[in-house]
Amino acid sequence: MTDASHSQRRWVQASLGALVMAGIQASNGIITGIDIQGTVTQLLNLAAQPRTRLADATKQLQNEQVALTSLTALVVGVQLTTDRLGQSSLFTSSTATSSNATALKATVSGTPLPGSHTFVPVRQATAQQLTSTLLGSKDQLVGAGEVVIHQGGFLDESATLDSLNGGAGVARGSIRITDRSGASKTVDLRFAQTINDVVDAINKTDGLRVVASVNGDRLKLTDTSSGTSTLSVTEVSGGTTAADLGISAISTTAASATGTSIQSLSNRTSLSSLLDKRGLAFPATGAALKFDLKDGTSVEFTSTLNPNTATLGDLLSAINTAGNGKLTASIGADGKTLAFNDTTTGANNFAISNPNGSLAKALGIEQSVSGATITSGRLVAGLNDVLLSSLNGGKGLGTLGKLTLTDRANVSATVDLASAKTLGEVIDTINQAGNGVRAQLNRSRTGIEIVDTTGSTTNQLIVADFADATNTATKLQIAKSVNADSINSGSLNKQWVTENTLLTDWNKGKGVTFGSIRITDSAGVESAVNFKQTAPKTVGDVLKAINNLAVGVEARINETGDGILLVDTAGGSSQLTVVDVGAGKSAQQLGIAGTAKSLTVNNVAASGIDGTQTLRVETTATTTVTQLTEKLNALAGPVNASILSFGNSGVRLVLNGTQTGATGRVALDSDLNLGFSETVTAKDALLAYGASDISGGVLVSSSTNEFDNVVAGVKLEVLASSTTAVTVSVSKSSDGIAKQLKTVVDQYNKVRDKIKTDASYDSTTKTSGVLFGTSAVLRVDLAFGKLFTGTINGAGSIKSITQLGVRLNDQGRLEFDESKLNAALESDPAAVQEFFTKEKTGFSARAKDIADTLAGVKNGALLARSQALQAKIDQNNARIDGFTSRLDKQRTRLLNQFYNLETSISKIRNNLTAINSISATITSSTR
Numbered sequence: 062m063t064d065a066s067h068s069q070r071r072w073v074q075a076s077l078g079a080l081v082m083a084g085i086q087a088s089n090g091i092i093t094g095i096d097i098q099g100t101v102t103q104l105l106n107l108a109a110q111p112r113t114r115l116a117d118a119t120k121q122l123q124n125e126q127v128a129l130t131s132l133t134a135l136v137v138g139v140q141l142t143t144d145r146l147g148q149s150s151l152f153t154s155s156t157a158t159s160s161n162a163t164a165l166k167a168t169v170s171g172t173p174l175p176g177s178h179t180f181v182p183v184r185q186a187t188a189q190q191l192t193s194t195l196l197g198s199k200d201q202l203v204g205a206g207e208v209v210i211h212q213g214g215f216l217d218e219s220a221t222l223d224s225l226n227g228g229a230g231v232a233r234g235s236i237r238i239t240d241r242s243g244a245s246k247t248v249d250l251r252f253a254q255t256i257n258d259v260v261d262a263i264n265k266t267d268g269l270r271v272v273a274s275v276n277g278d279r280l281k282l283t284d285t286s287s288g289t290s291t292l293s294v295t296e297v298s299g300g301t302t303a304a305d306l307g308i309s310a311i312s313t314t315a316a317s318a319t320g321t322s323i324q325s326l327s328n329r330t331s332l333s334s335l336l337d338k339r340g341l342a343f344p345a346t347g348a349a350l351k352f353d354l355k356d357g358t359s360v361e362f363t364s365t366l367n368p369n370t371a372t373l374g375d376l377l378s379a380i381n382t383a384g385n386g387k388l389t390a391s392i393g394a395d396g397k398t399l400a401f402n403d404t405t406t407g408a409n410n411f412a413i414s415n416p417n418g419s420l421a422k423a424l425g426i427e428q429s430v431s432g433a434t435i436t437s438g439r440l441v442a443g444l445n446d447v448l449l450s451s452l453n454g455g456k457g458l459g460t461l462g463k464l465t466l467t468d469r470a471n472v473s474a475t476v477d478l479a480s481a482k483t484l485g486e487v488i489d490t491i492n493q494a495g496n497g498v499r500a501q502l503n504r505s506r507t508g509i510e511i512v513d514t515t516g517s518t519t520n521q522l523i524v525a526d527f528a529d530a531t532n533t534a535t536k537l538q539i540a541k542s543v544n545a546d547s548i549n550s551g552s553l554n555k556q557w558v559t560e561n562t563l564l565t566d567w568n569k570g571k572g573v574t575f576g577s578i579r580i581t582d583s584a585g586v587e588s589a590v591n592f593k594q595t596a597p598k599t600v601g602d603v604l605k606a607i608n609n610l611a612v613g614v615e616a617r618i619n620e621t622g623d624g625i626l627l628v629d630t631a632g633g634s635s636q637l638t639v640v641d642v643g644a645g646k647s648a649q650q651l652g653i654a655g656t657a658k659s660l661t662v663n664n665v666a667a668s669g670i671d672g673t674q675t676l677r678v679e680t681t682a683t684t685t686v687t688q689l690t691e692k693l694n695a696l697a698g699p700v701n702a703s704i705l706s707f708g709n710s711g712v713r714l715v716l717n718g719t720q721t722g723a724t725g726r727v728a729l730d731s732d733l734n735l736g737f738s739e740t741v742t743a744k745d746a747l748l749a750y751g752a753s754d755i756s757g758g759v760l761v762s763s764s765t766n767e768f769d770n771v772v773a774g775v776k777l778e779v780l781a782s783s784t785t786a787v788t789v790s791v792s793k794s795s796d797g798i799a800k801q802l803k804t805v806v807d808q809y810n811k812v813r814d815k816i817k818t819d820a821s822y823d824s825t826t827k828t829s830g831v832l833f834g835t836s837a838v839l840r841v842d843l844a845f846g847k848l849f850t851g852t853i854n855g856a857g858s859i860k861s862i863t864q865l866g867v868r869l870n871d872q873g874r875l876e877f878d879e880s881k882l883n884a885a886l887e888s889d890p891a892a893v894q895e896f897f898t899k900e901k902t903g904f905s906a907r908a909k910d911i912a913d914t915l916a917g918v919k920n921g922a923l924l925a926r927s928q929a930l931q932a933k934i935d936q937n938n939a940r941i942d943g944f945t946s947r948l949d950k951q952r953t954r955l956l957n958q959f960y961n962l963e964t965s966i967s968k969i970r971n972n973l974t975a976i977n978s979i980s981a982t983i984t985s986s987t988r
Contacts, residue, residue, distance in 0.1 A: 092966045101955045105948055112944035119937040124831045126930040128819045132832070133916045133923040135812045136841060140912035142805040146798075147905025152894040154797035157775050160788040164781045165748075167789045171774030178772050178789045179758075181749040182779040183252045186766050188725055189718035189743035191700070194736045195711045199687045199704050203680055206732040208689070209505075210676040212569070212699055213557035214623055215728065216484060217506045219255035219445045220324060223760075224334060226305060227327025227396070233749075233757030234300035238263065240270045241314065242288030250302055251757030252749055256280070256444045259306065277443045277485060278324035280308050283317040292318060298755040324444055325396030328374025332366070333561060335440045336423065337451040340368050340561040341376075342601065344418035350380070350426075352388050353412040355433065356405035360388050361416065368561050369599070399437040401426060411435060425450070439482040446485035447555055453536075454622035455556030461487075462531030464539075467523040468497035469546070470515040478533055484509065484553075487537070498522075504736070505728035508550035511539055524548055551730065556622025558674070560601030567600075568650055569699060569720040570764055576645015582613040583657070583668065584633030592647045600625065603651065620662060624652050624672035628662055639670060680733060686714060699727050718743055722764025746779050752786060795886050798893070799879050802867060806875040809845065813874050816842060837915075837926040842873075844911045849875060855902030857895035859885070862904060865893065 089096055145151060155175065157167040165182045222231040233253060239245040246269040253259050256275060263273035263282075270286040284292045293312040294303050303309035307320035333340040343349050348361035362383040366375055373392070377399075380390040386404065393400045403411040412429035413421050421427040425438025442448045450457040461478040474494035481487045488509060491500035497515035502508070513522045523542040526534045534540035538550040564573045575593040588610040597603050600618070603625065607616035613631025620626065629637040637657035641648045648654035652672030660667045676699075678692045686704065693702035693716070700716040707713070716737070718725040726743040746766045751758030761771055768777040775791060819832040832838045849869055852860045859865065866881030885893050897904050916923050 092963045092970070095959070097956065097959045101952055101959070104955060105952055108951060109944070109948055112941055112948070115937055115941055115944070119934055119941065121831070122930050122934050122937070125835070126927055126934065128815075128831045129835075129837065129923055129927045129930070132812065132815050132819070132838070132841065133921075133927070135808070135815055136912055136916040136923065138808045139805065139812060139845070140909060140916070142801065142808045143905050143908035143912075145801050145905075146805065146897045147903060147909075149894065149898055151797050151801060152890070152898070154794045155774070155791050156794040156796070157789060157791050160790075161783065161785070162780075164779070164783040165787040165789070166778040166780055168776050168778075169774060169791075170769060170776040173772060173774030173791045175792050176790075178791070179751055179753070179786050180777070180789060181252070181752040181758075181786050182781065182783050183747035183749055183760070184744065184782045185779050186721040186746035186764060187741055187744045188721045189700075189716075189727060189739065190741035191716040191727075191729060191737040192705070192740045193714035194738075195707070195713060196686055196735075197711050199690075199706070199712050200685050201712075202682065203684050203686060203689050203733045203735060205682045205684075206680055208678045208680070208693070208733065208735070209552075209730040210678075210696075210698060210700065211505055211507050211552065211728040211730070212623075212674045212676070214552060214555040214621075214675075215506045215726065216447045216502055216508070216553070216555055217445055218447075219257035221255050222253060222259070222305075225256070225323045225444075227325050228329035228331070229305075229327070231305035231323075232301045233760065234302040234755055235297040236300075236303040236306070236308075237295045237297050238266075238269055238271055238282070239291065239293045239295075240286045240288060241284045241290045241292050241316075242270065242286035243290050244268055244270065244286070247297055251752060251755075252747060252760065253757075254745075254747060254760055254762065275444045276319055277446070277483075277489075278322045279444075280306055280320045280323070281317060282308065282311060282320075289314065292316075300755065322396065324441055326373060326392045326399075326441060328372060328377070328392075330373040330441075332368050332371050332373060332376060335373070337442060337447050337555070339423075339451060339455060339556055339559050341420060341423060342418060342560045343368060343420060345605065347417035349416070349418055349420045351414045351416045352384070352401070352403070353409065353414070353429075354387055354403050354405045354407070355409050355411050356387075356407035357409050358387065358405070360384050364420075369563065393436055397439050397441055399424065399426070399440065401435045401437075403433045442483045443485050446483045448483055449481065449487070451555050451622075452484070452553045454554045454620050455559070455618070458536045460531055461533045461536065462529040463527035464534040464537075465523075465525045465527055466491065466494055466496060466498045466511070467520070467525075468515050469513045469517040469520050469522050470497055471520045472496040472515075474498070475527060503549050503551075505552070505730045507552040507555070507728060507730070508538065509553070510550070511548040513546045522546065522548060552621075552675075554621040554623070556618070558600060558618060558623050558625075560599060560604060560618065562600040564598060564600065564603070566724075570722070570724045571720070573650045574646045576647045577642035578645065578648040578654075579640050579642050580607065580610060580612050580614055580627075581635075581638045582631035582633060583629045583635045583637050584613055584631035585635055586612050586631065588612045589642060593645070619671050619673055621673055621675065624674045626660075626662070626669060626671050627653055627657075628660070628667050628669040629657055637669060686712065690714060699725065720764070721766075722746070723762075724764050748777065748779060793890075795883060798886070799882055802865070802877055802879075802882065806867060806877045809849070810874045812841065812845070813872075817873075835926065837922045840922045841915055844915060846873075848908060848911055853896070853902070853904060853907060856897075856899045856904060858889070858892045859896040862896075865896070 153172050155169050155173050157169050157173065159165050159167040165180055222233065225231055233251045235247050235249050235251065237245060237247050246266050248263050248266050250259055250262055253262060260273045260275065263271060270284065272283045272285055274281050282292065291312055291314055294308045296303050296309065307323040311318040311320060335341060343364040343366060347363065349364045350362040352360040354360065360383055362380050364379060366379065377390045389402045389404060391400050401413060410429045410431055411433060413426045413435055415421045415427060426435050428435050438450060439448055452458055461481060463475055463477045465473055465475050467473040474496045476491050476494050478487055478490055481490060488500040497513060499512045499514050501510055501512060503510040511524055521542050521544050524534050524539045526532050526540055538553065539548050541548045567573050575596065577589055577591040577593065579587060579589040581587040590606050590610060595606055597606060604616040607614060613629060614637060615628045615630050617626050627637065627639065639648050639653050639655060641654060652674060653670050655670055657668045657670055660669050660671060676696055680689060690702040690704055693700065699719055701719060703715050705713045705715045718727065722745045723743055729737045745762035745764055748761050748768050748771065749758050750761060750771060761768060766779045771777060772789065775789065816838055819830040820838045822829040822833050846869065849862060849867065854860065865885050866878035868876055870876050900906060913921065915921055918924065
């Protein structure tokens with residue numbers, strides 16, 4: 062054979078090999094025409110039958126496991142519902158119902174005692190609304206200046222009736238006033254909260270020509286009728302309201318009469334109410350007072366009292382204990398001061414000083430006398446008055462003397478204010494000057510105003526210091542000469558933020574969101590305090606925490622008494638900065654976030670951050686009404702501003718308070734000729750507890766309409782005011798027990814339904830559920846059956862839950878007859894509670910034990926079966942994987958065998974072809 066013939070044969074064989082492989086991939090052999098893929102698949106299917114049977118068995122195991130998991134969850138559900146039956150709180154549940162739910166809503170918020178309570182929902186809480194004078198349009202220019210928003214420091218706060226008579230209060234009821242014309246009217250004071258409410262109620266009584274007013278710590282009645290009979294006040298229905306108001310003895314033919322004092326100190330007076338609610342501050346360590354006695358000895362008083370909860374009696378008792386007979390402290394004879402008496406004898410002066418803190422200074426007893434008694438300063442003002450010591454940020458005005466007043470008719474008068482202790486006394490003394498000048502509180506009620514009443518415009522209105530070196534007019538901020546009819550002092554800065562101020566009262570009662578703040582002094586020294594961790598309760602706690610930091614910063618109450626002041630003491634070249642850390646807002650809400658500015662502290666230049674709560678908005682000559690509105694809203698402060706349009710008539714700027722209740726009160730001062738009038742007063746919601754037709758009971762207030770725990774465990778909400786009493790009834794409720802038993806029944810029936818579905822056998826179809834015949838399911842059935850039908854000993858007189866209306870029916874499902882439960886509760890509620898809740902032997906404890914044996918993590922039958930199934934499933938899956946691997950190898954081997962067969966047959970055919978070719982050649986050559 063030639064080389065060409067050999068090459069041709071190798072090419073044919075290679076081509077045939079490729080065709081063979083292509084034939085295998087195409088299922089049919091090219092040479093033999095055999096269905097290779099089909100043949101191999103059939104062979105493998107026969108070989109795979111053990112794997113298929115194993116996979117089917119595994120699937121069955123998985124289905125059983127899924128069913129067991131579902132059943133386990135249902136069993137756990139039964140346990141959870143029976144656990145609830147074991148909680149004592151379920152058996153103390155109550156319901157609260159209101160006889161007039163449209164006026165007063167009642168809901169249970171705790172565990173109240175059964176009973177009935179009578180309330181009168183006097184009023185809902187309101188937010189303040191202020192309306193400006195009429196303006197031309199929203200584009201009108203307001204001019205250059207500022208709007209000042211005062212959030213506190215008001216000088217007209219009226220005494221509450223509960224605080225009068227040394228804290229004994231006033232029994233609210235009705236009084237009868239008869240004027241000199243013989244007209245006699247009943248004045249209903251059942252729901253009066255403050256002394257001003259009393260005044261308003263009298264003055265608004267139709268047909269009664271009597272005007273009520275406050276005169277220091279007394280009520281004054283002025284008859285305006287033309288009668289000549291007797292002006293008198295009497296009690297109604299045997300009450301004591303008139304006597305408690307100090308006016309029961311009024312019976313006179315005179316045109317006016319003044320009652321007796323009803324504002325005084327007593328042992329029950331709270332320390333926090335003293336000094337216009339500034340209270341008293343005690344040093345954290347060391348003696349608060351030092352008494353140097355006449356015999357040369359000393360007594361030191363160290364206080365452990367809480368200034369926010371202690372009473373004046375507590376303080377006097379503690380001082381007298383420390384004095385050990387050598388020193389006595391008591392309420393002064395005037396009922397407004399304290400008297401400290403040195404009972405020793407000797408040639409030394411009796412002196413009181415401050416070893417630590419400033420308690421003696423605050424009480425006005427930082428003195429040294431040759432006598433045996435030291436009397437404190439005034440600790441309480443009048444009924445709607447303020448102490449002069451509360452002004453100027455709580456530093457007081459110092460010693461007052463004389464000032465001169467010249468009206469616009471050029472009539473002058475000199476007024477001596479040396480004996481004045483309150484601002485009311487200052488105003489009254491000025492009003493007795495005798496010329497055409499009247500003193501009154503200014504419009505914002507934060508200062509005073511001197512008003513000319515002459516009607517003259519010839520001269521200037523002048524208030525000047527007298528030549529006695531007291532600078533009295535200057536201290537009162539009225540030393541001015543103006544070509545106008547009034548002089549306004551501006552704010553006299555009554556202190557209303559103190560170290561005792563509770564942080565829960567901060568920010569109009571919204572409190573402070575505690576977090577961390579970081580302080581960096583001007584020298585670059587940095588430190589931080591985590592208020593969330595230290596949880597301060599008062600402003601004093603905040604000041605102490607900051608002052609304990611290792612930075613050059615002093616924290617204190619600011620100069621105006623309305624916020625926190627941080628003064629940089631490091632003297633560095635940078636600026637003091639305070640920032641909130643992370644998501645905290647403590648510094649921002651306390652008003653101390655930011656960078657230091659130039660300040661004046663104690664008349665000395667300083668650098669610091671003034672956290673004043675008085676807000677200011679500056680305007681320019683181009684500021685419009687709309688822009689002023691935007692500036693006010695940008696403060697995100699106590700009011701929201703909007704523009705009220707009257708069409709062509711103009712617009713008014715309306716300010717709505719963002720906080721309801723008296724704490725939401727604000728006042729505005731402005732030099733923009735933009736006056737504001739109060740159209741809605743910020744008032745607390747009032748609720749009278751125990752009120753009747755003749756008595757107002759106990760009056761409670763809330764800055765919102767909600768009252769929590771007036772009745773312990775009950776939340777009340779005033780939805781509408783009413784003069785009719787509303788009864789709130791609290792009763793024990795079995796609803797919670799019945800509801801829980803219904804839940805138990807429903808949950809167990811789910812277990813029964815699951816068992817019925819998964820553990821059943823259909824004799825007709827010869828099919829069974831996936832859990833049919835499993836021992837774990839049988840244990841569930843038997844265990845719960847025993848629980849719900851068997852006797853439970855050791856849980857009191859009730860022996861079975863069937864006695865309480867829960868029973869198994871003939872279908873194996875639970876049924877509940879609530880009437881049986883109610884009968885048992887009516888007969889012996891304690892026995893029912895004991896049956897369910899008794900530790901270890903009660904129904905709930907037994908149910909938990911059973912559930913643990915069935916579905917518990919340790920040795921639970923269902924869980925154990927599930928774990929066994931999982932082990933078998935894992936084992937089967939491993940075997941299936943082994944089968945699959947072997948079948949894959951067998952497929953490869955069979956395919957190779959068919960390839961080799963095709964190749965062998967191809968070679969035979971090639972050889973036959975070659976032989977035939979050679980034979981033909983030989984035959985041809987022999988011819």
